[in-house]
Amino acid sequence: MKDASPARVYALHVAVIALLFVLNFVLPDYHQGLFARIMALAVFAMGYNLLFGYVGLLSLGHAMFFSAGLYGAGLTVYHLGWGVPEAFVAGVVCGALLALVIGLLALRTSGVAFMIVTMMFAQVFYLLILYFAAWTGGDQGLVIQQASRVISIGGASFDLTNPTVRYMSALALFAVALLVTLAIVRSRFGRVLVAIRENEERTKMLGYDTIANKLVAVVASGAVCAASGAAYALLFGYVGSSFASVQYSILPLLWVLLGGAATALGPLVGTLFMYYVTDITSGFTSAYLLIVGVALILLVLFFPKGILGSIRERWLGWLP
Amino acid sequence: MMPLLTTKGLSRFFGGLRAVDGVDFALMPGEIRAIIGPNGAGKTTFVSLLSGRIQPSSGMVAFDGADITAMPAYKRVRLGVAYTFQITSVFANLTAFDNVALPVQRTLTDGRSKGQVRSGVMDALERTGLADRAGTLAGQLSYGHQRLLEVAMGLALKPRLLILDEPTQGLADSEIDNFIALVNQIAKDATVLLIEHNMPVVMQLADSITVFNSGKILAEGTPAQIRANAEVQDAYLGATHG
Numbered sequence: 001m002k003d004a005s006p007a008r009v010y011a012l013h014v015a016v017i018a019l020l021f022v023l024n025f026v027l028p029d030y031h032q033g034l035f036a037r038i039m040a041l042a043v044f045a046m047g048y049n050l051l052f053g054y055v056g057l058l059s060l061g062h063a064m065f066f067s068a069g070l071y072g073a074g075l076t077v078y079h080l081g082w083g084v085p086e087a088f089v090a091g092v093v094c095g096a097l098l099a100l101v102i103g104l105l106a107l108r109t110s111g112v113a114f115m116i117v118t119m120m121f122a123q124v125f126y127l128l129i130l131y132f133a134a135w136t137g138g139d140q141g142l143v144i145q146q147a148s149r150v151i152s153i154g155g156a157s158f159d160l161t162n163p164t165v166r167y168m169s170a171l172a173l174f175a176v177a178l179l180v181t182l183a184i185v186r187s188r189f190g191r192v193l194v195a196i197r198e199n200e201e202r203t204k205m206l207g208y209d210t211i212a213n214k215l216v217a218v219v220a221s222g223a224v225c226a227a228s229g230a231a232y233a234l235l236f237g238y239v240g241s242s243f244a245s246v247q248y249s250i251l252p253l254l255w256v257l258l259g260g261a262a263t264a265l266g267p268l269v270g271t272l273f274m275y276y277v278t279d280i281t282s283g284f285t286s287a288y289l290l291i292v293g294v295a296l297i298l299l300v301l302f303f304p305k306g307i308l309g310s311i312r313e314r315w316l317g318w319l320p
Numbered sequence: 321m322m323p324l325l326t327t328k329g330l331s332r333f334f335g336g337l338r339a340v341d342g343v344d345f346a347l348m349p350g351e352i353r354a355i356i357g358p359n360g361a362g363k364t365t366f367v368s369l370l371s372g373r374i375q376p377s378s379g380m381v382a383f384d385g386a387d388i389t390a391m392p393a394y395k396r397v398r399l400g401v402a403y404t405f406q407i408t409s410v411f412a413n414l415t416a417f418d419n420v421a422l423p424v425q426r427t428l429t430d431g432r433s434k435g436q437v438r439s440g441v442m443d444a445l446e447r448t449g450l451a452d453r454a455g456t457l458a459g460q461l462s463y464g465h466q467r468l469l470e471v472a473m474g475l476a477l478k479p480r481l482l483i484l485d486e487p488t489q490g491l492a493d494s495e496i497d498n499f500i501a502l503v504n505q506i507a508k509d510a511t512v513l514l515i516e517h518n519m520p521v522v523m524q525l526a527d528s529i530t531v532f533n534s535g536k537i538l539a540e541g542t543p544a545q546i547r548a549n550a551e552v553q554d555a556y557l558g559a560t561h562g
Contacts, residue, residue, distance in 0.1 A: 188421075188425045188429075188437070191418060191421060191422060191425070192422065192425075194411075194414065194418075195411055195414070195422050198411045198412070198413055198414065199409060199411055201373075201409070202405070202409045202410075202411065203422070204392075204393050204394045204397075205371065205373065205393060205394075205397060205402075205403050205405075206394075206397060206422050206423045206426055206473065206477065207394050207395075207397035207398045207423070207426040207427075207430070207477065208394055208422075208426065209392075209394050210394070
């Protein structure tokens with residue numbers, strides 16, 4: 001958070017959004033689909049980064065917020081026949097409410113205890129999804145039909161199964177999430193969050209109710225992750241319990257660490273990198289996880305603060 | 321005149337150790353009070369009880385006539401009780417500007433001050449002579465400047481009572497002179513309570529002195545009275561001022 005002209009910062013981010021916009025028309029079909037997926041999941045990583053990168057709270061249960069959005073949107077479409085916009089809002093609200101409850105309980109702890117408590121709650125959430133298989137489809141999941149995934153606004157209708165519509169929807173969500181996180185971390189509230197990460201005791205002695213600030217951050221993080229989950233359900237038409245499993249709590253942590261914690265664009269870079277390393281190496285060998293592992297170790301060795309975190313440290317101090 | 325801060329029978333025990341033991345204390349508005357005493361006398365524990373960083377075992381603390389014994393630390397800060405740490409604890413990875421912006425924006429939110437964050441920050445940095453280092457990471461400042469930054473953060477809280485815990489520790493002599501001038505200036509708007517080991521600083525600054533020993537108040541009075549007090553000389557001054 002060195003002195004940076006806001007114009008330069010916003011110009012960079014708008015340029016990234018513009019680049020992604022152009023890529024829609026350039027990328028081959030396969031990569032266009034992959035990018036849509038990556039952008040939707042990068043929003044998940046951004047929500048995670050808000051809490052982990054800026055407040056310094058390491059949660060191992062964020063799969064529950066993602067899947068709260070996923071199921072909140074998916075089940076209202078599947079069972080209640082809701083339209084896409086209402087279902088999306090339902091998903092975000094589910095995630096925010098869940099985050100509020102979990103935050104009230106889990107913020108009584110910190111450090112390792114916080115990790116374990118969040119992981120346990122996520123596990124409960126996962127098991128509940130399996131338990132209520134009659135509604136959730138259990139480990140089979142549910143497929144949301146194409147007919148349910150059409151947005152009609154006025155006379156026009158947008159079919160989310162169309163690759164370009166899907167790409168643009170994912171980009172729109174990504175752009176909003178990026179600008180919202182950027183605004184949050186550059187605000188007064190963002191400064192308090194970073195202060196809590198750096199030294200919570202000191203922040204209290206400056207007159208801040210750190211628990212209340214952390215709770216707001218948990219809810220904001222949960223809502224952003226739920227927005228990603230809701231979008232994922234609506235864009236890709238599948239709702240499944242594997243998204244609530246512990247793997248999906250670890251993945252955002254990994255993406256954020258790779259891209260650079262507490263950087264605005266790090267979550268996108270990390271998600272992109274992981275997806276493509278996996279994608280490319282799995283084309284050569286069935287032992288691709290080995291190569292992914294080696295790539296991760298090299299990154300940690302040479303870019304301990306993540307790709308963008310290290311770039312910021314060495315060259316671009318103004319990067320947010 | 322009503323005291324700004326009073327304590328009655330204030331005690332804090334750590335196991336069998338009576339760190340602070342039944343202290344009755346009163347601080348008048350506008351004064352500069354120094355707390356002195358040998359190591360382990362309970363000075364830091366005492367001011368921590370005032371700021372709310374630790375809870376008392378028994379007794380009460382009143383600020384401006386209201387009982388604040390059970391009030392959490394962050395609410396006391398909003399009432400105007402600011403505490404600067406003995407061990408420098410600025411936010412090392414934030415700039416000097418951001419360090420001071422945190423207390424400034426707090427007072428703006430509370431309505432205790434008006435205006436822009438930037439002007440409030442620069443004002444506090446100018447008063448402590450750090451204005452040209454606003455963009456420097458606090459961790460890269462010299463030790464003396466970090467101490468000053470700590471004071472700037474306290475100042476920016478617009479305190480009615482500023483508690484300074486060994487503020488001159490580790491400062492060079494030249495820095496100490498500036499520091500004395502700064503505290504005198506702060507005392508125009510705020511009551512100052514400082515723990516200090518440097519006797520020349522205490523004698524120059526303090527309107528009155530409270531001497532702690534073994535968790536209790538041993539003596540209280542003007543600098544001249546304390547200097548003349550035989551008990552104090554035995555307990556504390558004896559070694560250095562024979």
